[in-house]
Amino acid sequence: PPPVLEISGLCVDYGLGADAVRAVHDVDLTLRRGEVLGLAGESGSGKSTLAYAVTRLLSPPGVITGGDVRYHPRGGEPVDVLAMTARELRAFRWQEVSIVFQGAMNSLNPVHTVHTQLTDVLKAHRPDMPRAGRTEQARELLSLVGISPDRLGAYPHQLSGGMRQRVMIAMALALQPDVVIMDEPTTALDVVMQRQILRQLVRLREELDFSVVFITHDISLLIEFSDRIAIMYGGRVVEQAGAAEIYRDPRHPYSAGLLHSFPALHGPRRELTGIPGSPPDLRAMPSGCAFHPRCPKAFAPCDRKTPPLAPADSSSGRSVACWLNDDHRPGEA
Ligand code: SF4
Ligand code: MG
Numbered sequence: 397p398p399p400v401l402e403i404s405g406l407c408v409d410y411g412l413g414a415d416a417v418r419a420v421h422d423v424d425l426t427l428r429r430g431e432v433l434g435l436a437g438e439s440g441s442g443k444s445t446l447a448y449a450v451t452r453l454l455s456p457p458g459v460i461t462g463g464d465v466r467y468h469p470r471g472g473e474p475v476d477v478l479a480m481t482a483r484e485l486r487a488f489r490w491q492e493v494s495i496v497f498q499g500a501m502n503s504l505n506p507v508h509t510v511h512t513q514l515t516d517v518l519k520a521h522r523p524d525m526p527r528a529g530r531t532e533q534a535r536e537l538l539s540l541v542g543i544s545p546d547r548l549g550a551y552p553h554q555l556s557g558g559m560r561q562r563v564m565i566a567m568a569l570a571l572q573p574d575v576v577i578m579d580e581p582t583t584a585l586d587v588v589m590q591r592q593i594l595r596q597l598v599r600l601r602e603e604l605d606f607s608v609v610f611i612t613h614d615i616s617l618l619i620e621f622s623d624r625i626a627i628m629y630g631g632r633v634v635e636q637a638g639a640a641e642i643y644r645d646p647r648h649p650y651s652a653g654l655l656h657s658f659p660a661l662h663g664p665r666r667e668l669t670g671i672p673g674s675p676p677d678l679r680a681m682p683s684g685c686a687f688h689p690r691c692p693k694a695f696a697p698c699d700r701k702t703p704p705l706a707p708a709d710s711s712s713g714r715s716v717a718c719w720l721n722d723d724h725r726p727g728e729a
Contacts (some may be wrong), residue, residue, distance in 0.1 A: 399468050400451065400574050401427040401493070402608050406463035408442070408449045408631075417678040419445045419458070421631040424705070426634040427575065432598060432608040434622030434639065436615045438655060438675045442631040443611045447577050451495050452477065452485055469493060470574065491521060494568040503564070504552040506713065510538070511548040512562055517570045537566040540604075554726070558589040565597065569604065577609040582617075594621045615654045619643045627651050630676045630686035633705055637714035647716045648707055649691045685719065693720060721725055 408420035420442045428431050435443045448454040450465050465477040469492070480488060489495070497503065505513060514534035514571060518525055525533075535545035541562040568576050578597075583588035594610075601608055609623055618625050619639050626636045627648065634653055635648040646652040653671035673690035676682055682689050688698040690701055697703075697719050705717040 397429040397431065399426045399466075400429045400610075402464075402466040402468065403446075404466075406446070406449060406465065406466045407461045408445050408454065409459050409461045411457045412459065416461075418461075418681075419678060420449060423463070423628075423631075423633055425626055425636075427609060427722065429574075429609050430601065430605060430607055431624060432601065432610055432622045434615075434618030434625040435609060435611045435628065436613065436618050436625060437628035438613055440652075440675045440678070443628055444579050445631075446628075447495065447579050447609065447611060450477065451489060451493055451577065452480065452493070453489075455477065467574075487521075490517065490568075490573065491571045492573055493569070493572040493575040493577065495577040495579065496564050496568050496581045502560075502724070504560055506552050508728060509549050509551055510534075510555075510626040513563070514548075514567060514634075517567055521571050531653050531654070532683060533570070537570055538563075540600060542570065558585055561585060561593060562596075562640065565593070569600070569606075572604065573606060575607050575609065577611070577613045580613070581610075582612075587633045589618070597621075606657060613655070627654065630681055631678070632686070632717060633715075634687070634717045635715070637708075637712065638707070641714060647714070647721065648687075648718045649720070650687050653690075666705045685717075695719070 403423055403425045406420055406423045407418060409416040409418050411417060423446060435446070437443050445458065445490045448458065449460050460478060466474045467477050467488070468474045477488070511531065511534055514537055515530040518530045518533060534548060538545050538548060543559055543562055547555065555563065555646065564696055573661065582593055595618065596709065612618060615699045619642070622639045624636065625639050625642050626633045627650065628634065629650050635642065635646070635651045646655055654711065657670045671690055676686050684697070684699040684701050685691070685703055691698065703719045705715050706721060708714045708716040708721050
């Protein structure tokens with residue numbers, strides 16, 4: 397499938413000049429039409445920063461310091477997202493790319509009904525739509541996410557956490573965007589509810605034909621619901637491959653560590669070992685491969701040279717940033 401969002405060489409810093417720390421480092425990622433791309437990594441790995449940067453929602457001291465973000469509209473020329481004006485951005489967000497934030501279920505306005513909040517989105521972006529049409533569409537959106545349209549008159553406090561989260565997803569889908577970015581969308585919910593909501597979202601994606609960037613620290617959810625997974629560490633993508641490939645055969649030692657930090661949903665039980673040590677401090681990034689102080693497989697070049705993200709299997713489109721990746725051993729230096 398053709399690309400819908402293309403990120404290349406993206407760099408994001410917090411702060412400027414000598415105090416700047418790099419939170420996203422030279423990230424290349426392509427989201428294809430209809431695909432669910434999972435973004436995994438511990439907190440502080442740069443996943444949320446990447447999502448904010450791509451939607452131009454980054455606020456100071458966050459600054460995009462390099463790279464390119466291109467949106468490919470259906471049947472149109474690619475658009476440079478980083479060059480959009482404030483006005484273009486208002487149209488871009490919600491209509492082309494929408495985002496459901498971490499803890500979104502608590503961001504509904506407590507004094508307005510679900511009806512008001514859903515129709516306000518429509519009113520802002522589709523001013524010509526008659527009032528009755530907006531209400532009708534709000535009813536449809538609620539049914540899409542599995543809530544009875546009878547609940548349209550409810551206030552947020554009258555809904556469960558899972559329902560509030562579904563309302564947020566309905567709002568994100570209101571203007572039929574091409575891309576929905578979900579940043580830890582279900583983390584506040586119990587596991588059964590999380591999986592129910594995600595299963596529904598994946599079904600809707602088939603029905604409504606949008607792509608999803610799904611961000612979470614829980615790699616077991618990504619394995620189940622994504623087509624492809626990119627794993628981030630210290631602001632860089634360290635492995636990218638099909639979800640099944642990563643599950644069967646993680647190539648980056650950090651990917652393997654993440655997989656062993658969560659219980660498997662299917663298949664044989666694995667021992668949960670987690671990853672010793674803690675994520676790197678952006679202000680004191682380890683030299684060479686940032687993972688080397690925690691890596692059980694670190695060897696000679698690892699603390700001196702940063703491994704590039706390079707193709708690992710010529711056939712599958714997998715890439716890995718690790719010196720164990722045979723084809724890309726550093727020369728003697
Ligand atoms: Fe471990 Fe070295 Fe690979 Fe980094 S490059 S993940 S330290 S083996
Ligand atoms: Mg985050």
